[in-house]
Amino acid sequence: MSLTLYEKLVRQHTVTQLDDEHVLLYVDFHIMNEYTSPQAFAGLHTADRPVWRPQAHLAVVDHVNPTRPIQSLNDIEDEGGRLQIETLSKNCIRHNIQLFDLFDPRQGIEHIVVPENGFAWPGMVIACGDSHTTTYGAFGALGFGIGTSEIEHVLATQTLVYKTLKPMLVQVDGILPIGVTAKDVVMAFVAKVGAAGASGFAVEFAGSTIAALSVEARMTICNMAVEAGARAAVIAPDQKVFDYLDGRPHAPKGADMVAALGNWQTLQSEPGAQFDKVVHLDATMIEPLVTWGTSPDQSVPVTRTIPNPTNDADHRALDYMGLFAGQSLSGLKIDRAFIGSCTNARIEDLRKAAKILKGHQVCSDVTAIVVPGSKDVRRVAEAEGLDAIFRQAGFEWRGSGCSMCLAMNDDIAMAGERCASSTNRNFEGRQGRGVRTHLMSPEMVAAAAVNGAIVDVRKMMETHQ
Amino acid sequence: MIPFTKVSGIAAPMPAPNIDTDIIMPKQFLKRIDREGLAIGAFHDLRFDETGAERPEFVLNKIPYRSAKFLICGDNFGCGSSREYAVWGLLQLGIRAIIAPSISGIFFGNCEKNGLLAITVPQADVDPLVAHASLPETSEMQIDLHNQTILASSLCVPFEISDTRKQLLLSGADHIQTTLNATDQIRAFEKKQQSHAPWLWAHLAKG
Numbered sequence: 001m002s003l004t005l006y007e008k009l010v011r012q013h014t015v016t017q018l019d020d021e022h023v024l025l026y027v028d029f030h031i032m033n034e035y036t037s038p039q040a041f042a043g044l045h046t047a048d049r050p051v052w053r054p055q056a057h058l059a060v061v062d063h064v065n066p067t068r069p070i071q072s073l074n075d076i077e078d079e080g081g082r083l084q085i086e087t088l089s090k091n092c093i094r095h096n097i098q099l100f101d102l103f104d105p106r107q108g109i110e111h112i113v114v115p116e117n118g119f120a121w122p123g124m125v126i127a128c129g130d131s132h133t134t135t136y137g138a139f140g141a142l143g144f145g146i147g148t149s150e151i152e153h154v155l156a157t158q159t160l161v162y163k164t165l166k167p168m169l170v171q172v173d174g175i176l177p178i179g180v181t182a183k184d185v186v187m188a189f190v191a192k193v194g195a196a197g198a199s200g201f202a203v204e205f206a207g208s209t210i211a212a213l214s215v216e217a218r219m220t221i222c223n224m225a226v227e228a229g230a231r232a233a234v235i236a237p238d239q240k241v242f243d244y245l246d247g248r249p250h251a252p253k254g255a256d257m258v259a260a261l262g263n264w265q266t267l268q269s270e271p272g273a274q275f276d277k278v279v280h281l282d283a284t285m286i287e288p289l290v291t292w293g294t295s296p297d298q299s300v301p302v303t304r305t306i307p308n309p310t311n312d313a314d315h316r317a318l319d320y321m322g323l324f325a326g327q328s329l330s331g332l333k334i335d336r337a338f339i340g341s342c343t344n345a346r347i348e349d350l351r352k353a354a355k356i357l358k359g360h361q362v363c364s365d366v367t368a369i370v371v372p373g374s375k376d377v378r379r380v381a382e383a384e385g386l387d388a389i390f391r392q393a394g395f396e397w398r399g400s401g402c403s404m405c406l407a408m409n410d411d412i413a414m415a416g417e418r419c420a421s422s423t424n425r426n427f428e429g430r431q432g433r434g435v436r437t438h439l440m441s442p443e444m445v446a447a448a449a450v451n452g453a454i455v456d457v458r459k460m461m462e463t464h465q
Numbered sequence: 466m467i468p469f470t471k472v473s474g475i476a477a478p479m480p481a482p483n484i485d486t487d488i489i490m491p492k493q494f495l496k497r498i499d500r501e502g503l504a505i506g507a508f509h510d511l512r513f514d515e516t517g518a519e520r521p522e523f524v525l526n527k528i529p530y531r532s533a534k535f536l537i538c539g540d541n542f543g544c545g546s547s548r549e550y551a552v553w554g555l556l557q558l559g560i561r562a563i564i565a566p567s568i569s570g571i572f573f574g575n576c577e578k579n580g581l582l583a584i585t586v587p588q589a590d591v592d593p594l595v596a597h598a599s600l601p602e603t604s605e606m607q608i609d610l611h612n613q614t615i616l617a618s619s620l621c622v623p624f625e626i627s628d629t630r631k632q633l634l635l636s637g638a639d640h641i642q643t644t645l646n647a648t649d650q651i652r653a654f655e656k657k658q659q660s661h662a663p664w665l666w667a668h669l670a671k672g
Binding site: 015016018019020021022024026028029035036038039042047049052055056064078079080081083084087119123124129130131145146147148149150152153156157158159161163195196199200229231250252256257259260263295311312313316406407408415425427428429430433 | 481482483485487488491492495496497498499500510515539540541544545546547548549552567569570571572574575578579627628629639640641644645647650651654655658662663664665667669
């Protein structure tokens with residue numbers, strides 16, 4: 001039987017089949033953060049169990065830390081968050097697990113620092129206590145989010161009791177129009193299938209559009225596939241992926257790299273492999289998308305108006321967002337602009353946003369911040385002078401972390417404020433109680449910041465030319 | 466983990482789709498290193514207004530649903546963030562089972578690890594359960610995991626569950642110990658992987 005890439009990855013990591021739908025799955029690499037791991041370590045300690053394979057884990061501080069400069073942990077006013085950061089450090093020391101703590105030059109959002117340090121490779125199974133672990137599918141790895149009990153399970157056994165998913169193919173073909181990004185591709189996918197449309201599925205993204213994207217752009221796509229309910233998203237690795245990994249600190253080297261490449265080149269769905277569901281997207285028809293509601297599938301092209309509600313949830317969403325059917329999103333005033341998150345805070349995202357901002361000023365009514373995804377991204381951006389462009393435009397140039405994507409730290413908006421955001425979730429209260437979040441690409445956020453209102457970024461691109 | 470065998474109690478209707486874990490457990494309750502004190506956080510912003518006063522219109526603030534043990538939900542319940550705090554909070558609020566046409570993957574896994582029974586049944590079966598739950602006089606239900614049935618007055622809805630999950634929930638067994646019983650198989654897998662894919666063992670966090 002011909003296998004899909006997803007099925008290959010599962011088969012290569014199956015320790016034993018448990019029943020028709022569950023396998024005991026081996027986890028090659030596991031990443032932890034400060035807020036979903038403390039109870040897992042506590043459980044381990046109560047049961048007096050050792051960590052099975054300490055070198056197969058990495059811990060990163062990213063969710064609760066402030067993004068304004070601090071000198072020491074004592075400068076963090078939030079006691080709970082500080083305790084979580086301190087606890088992660090203690091746990092890592094106790095179990096000999098590598099930690100990128102707050103003051104480590106490699107610190108940043110977990111799904112950004114893992115790739116940039118070369119920890120994620122084709123053919124791996126990677127788990128992490130964070131739903132956006134699907135990001136690693138961009139490398140042809142099987143990445144998925146887990147809860148705290150499963151973190152404890154991986155720490156103690158290096159495996160998970162894993163429910164196998166059905167394969168879904170998302171075929172994206174054609175050249176993306178100018179001003180349309182990977183973010184718009186994945187938002188178009190989520191809008192097309194719905195927030196539960198890929199529930200129970202592992203999505204494989206393929207086609208000429210995907211092949212033409214950079215590895216970073218592919219990460220944006222796999223990252224947000226979870227917003228359609230996909231527990232996994234994969235893209236067959238190609239030369240771009242191999243080149244991306246070459247020379248990164250933790251990527252295989254020398255003879256190991258040669259052997260790895262031999263294996264990685266076999267990681268594709270086989271001809272004739274069967275998918276349970278196939279979705280086609282025509283890239284040439286995709287426009288910059290903006291969400292109007294409180295679920296990531298509630299989006300429309302910026303050129304269109306808000307559709308008529310079809311159920312109670314739509315009505316509730318419009319009410320929360322302070323919008324009505326038939327209204328145009330273009331021209332809608334915003335109070336905040338946020339560029340950041342594991343979806344869109346890589347160096348390519350910052351370059352594209354800076355290109356839109358160059359020579360412009362953020363509207364005086366708008367508070368705008370940019371949170372680079374990692375300290376590495378921040379350093380590269382500063383070396384390229386991007387920080388100066390952001391600052392001169394009126395953006396605050398911050399330290400790295402999850403920040404206002406989920407507002408667990410002090411980067412939080414006020415009730416009733418409207419935020420143009422390059423993040424992944426527009427849930428009620430996500431960026432603060434009563435805050436109205438509009439998801440869009442980082443370029444679109446930059447354009448909205450300048451205009452003080454949501455606008456089609458392509459109009460600003462025309463004036464640049 | 467608390468075993469789940471046969472549980473009776475009030476079922477509350479919550480049929481909206483896409484109730485995410487940010488709604489179930491908002492961010493201000495996630496700053497802990499233990500699993501305690503989360504009952505107050507469960508559905509906090511729906512249960513309480515900005516001043517901390519109860520919102521009388523929210524279902525779980527009404528009689529008899531204040532003591533609900535089951536939630537009859539819409540599509541994609543528990544979507545979004547992986548935070549297991551959501552499941553801990555629901556259990557601490559007294560919720561023992563979630564019934565929905567679909568339940569988000571990570572949340573579903575978190576439920577079973579804590580003895581919160583997550584049941585998916587077709588929308589055609591959810592609708593009459595919502596109707597029963599919506600009337601206080603028919604909102605009492607019984608879930609029998611052994612026989613895989615949901616009883617609501619005249620209604621009996623069967624549900625599917627894999628044997629692996631069922632046995633773990635019935636016994637309340639320690640998942641990790643169950644896996645550690647297969648230690649030899651895990652070691653054998655590792656040995657095989659070291660010979661087939663040695664690079665996977667050479668370059669990780671600390672080689």
